[in-house]
Amino acid sequence: MAANSGNKIRNAKLVLLGDVGAGKSSLVLRFVKGQFVEFQESTIGAAFFSQTLAVNDETVKFEIWDTAGQERYHSLAPMYYRGAAAAIVVYDISNQASFTRAKKWVQELQAQGNQNTVVALAGNKADLVETRQVQIEEAKTYAQENGLFFMETSAKTATNVNDIFYEIAKRLLQGQAAQNPQAGMILSQRPNERVVSASSCCS
Amino acid sequence: MDKKKEVNDIEPGPDSSRSVDRFGFIKTEQSNSQEGVLKSRSTHERGREERRIRKWRKMIGAGGSDWKQYCRRNPHVVKRRIRKGIPDCLRGLVWQLISGSRDLLLMNPGVYETLVIYETSTSELEIIRDISRTFPSHVFFQQRHGPGQRSLYNVLKAYSVYDRDVGYVQGMGFIAGLLLLYMSEEDAFWLIVALLKGAVHAPMEGLYQPGLPLVQQYLFQFERLVREHMPKLGEHFIEEMINPSMYASQWFITVFSYSFPFPMTLRVWDVFLYEGIKVVFQVGLALLRFCHDDLVKLPFEELLHSLRNFPEDATDPDKLLPIAFSFKVLSHLEELEKEYRKRLEGPNASSSSKRLQPLKSKSMRRVGSQVLSNSNVGMATAFKAFVNSPVGPKTTHFWGPVANWGFVLAGLVDLNKPPEMISGNMTAAMCVYSGLFMRFAWMVQPRNYLLLACHASNETVQLYHLSRCAKAQGYLDKKVPEAQQ
Ligand SMILES: Nc1nc2c(ncn2[C@@H]2O[C@H](COP(=O)(O)OP(=O)(O)OP(=O)(O)O)[C@@H](O)[C@H]2O)c(=O)[nH]1
């Protein structure tokens, strides 16, 4: 997963949205640090992480915003999903209400976000099969209807965690190439110089 | 210091193989070295600490009896001593005294119990979901369904019932958790009420109300203060598109009780409870000032990282707090608040005028007479003097009696009720209760005539009831057949 030296690093802002306790922070922690904690502190406000991912001969550097899930913090969310190149909407497969909440987030993203945002739907806690409340088929159908790509993940067992980020990175690169073949891609909305400077070093 | 050691002995926690620090948090490798230093400080330090505790005990008096008088006579001494840190063994008591929560507790006997036992809240599930995710590294809160988690649940549930507009909001758990390490459930509950409803300082419930209005206001104020006091850093933040909401919202929402070293949290709370929310701004500015020269050089990503992970030095309260107090922010904060409100009033005046008077919420009236208005805006001076007087509405000397007039009123209403409905035991208890309070009102300094009058009246009413009750029972015994006709 380390950045290959020599090629360009593309910065991409990614936001995680979803119900309280769906496992947003746990997914990020697994992806960024390879860890899982049984009792992950609830997120207050939002937390920032970054991680790079090599896709073929290119490298995507994710700037990840992990948001707080509670409805009350909703008013803070727009500043994190605004301008995001990608979003992962997370629900907990053992909790039907969290799936309902996920759908609301998808709606909100569709209503406000830009069309090019890659949106992934993650049915997390896939290890909890005995207490499953949301069927795979139900989520799959919903994802197809809404143009999302869907995976069941488990931050606990690490199943599909890297894969979902990898898939996002791939889609970002494809989408960008199709839209704007010649220019250097800017997936995050910060000023050009910063992205350029980031791509010239390999920190 | 002895008390801290006790924590080690009594509560080994479910996983006793790991050791805990002096506050009860499971140790990580980093904190070990620091602990070693603390132990080696030895006898000299301990002697100083003991002298300090003695001074504090004298200042407080038995159970807090001398506190108010001392504060009135020597406000500067109190402020100075609090800034040096409240001794850990007295912290819980002093926090209750300076926050005004002790008064709230005294004038609302039984209210907490009612909220916990008889009321239900729509937030219960949400609270449960977060319980094991609040201070998961502290032995007291670690055990599933253990005493720590149960108290945490009770306090949060009680508050969510008490103020249904606010309910439960993530972040409150950390505040409740912090308080529960130093006081009982009921005390912790009233301290939260005192803070959010504004017993001593401006109410903070806006931090948790829908739309988080007060978070937005504080962030606006903070951003401007940063630009004012550290223009270079302010400029750098703008260039890197760093918004204070990205790093400081949790500072305000949890008053530094979330993800900061515990010794720092405690010292910040000592001062925060006494001096008010301005302390959070000062400490925030101090953190930035401490790391200023590094921060101005960092690009977006590293900048965010540094703003979430301050070096150990920066969070050492003895280094951080002096810097914090060097920022004079109070008058500027007031100006900025006015400016912020003006901006809000531009596009939609109605929503912002609601924010101006957070104290008038329905929920506050629910529990009765303990509304403590402290908005201070436009308060007439004479009224203000009364409000701040030793028996004024900020004190139990005022609200206690007012609440107790409720008994008298209830008693008077009951005069119309048939004597069979009177509980003899309850009425007798009321007689004793009022008798005791009459004595208390007479002995207490300052002598509380309001309370005395109140309980004298109650005594009269209740004695009358008792006689009615006694008569009725005697009467009924003889005339049962007649009543059945
Ligand atoms: N069994 C299982 N538990 C998980 C998984 N992911 C997360 N959890 C647990 O679910 C709880 C909540 O996880 P978080 O990652 O904190 O959830 P969150 O979405 O960040 O929640 P907020 O920050 O409150 O919005 C934690 O106790 C995790 O240990 C998973 O894949 N499997």
Ligand SMILES: [Mg+2]
């Ligand atoms: Mg989280």
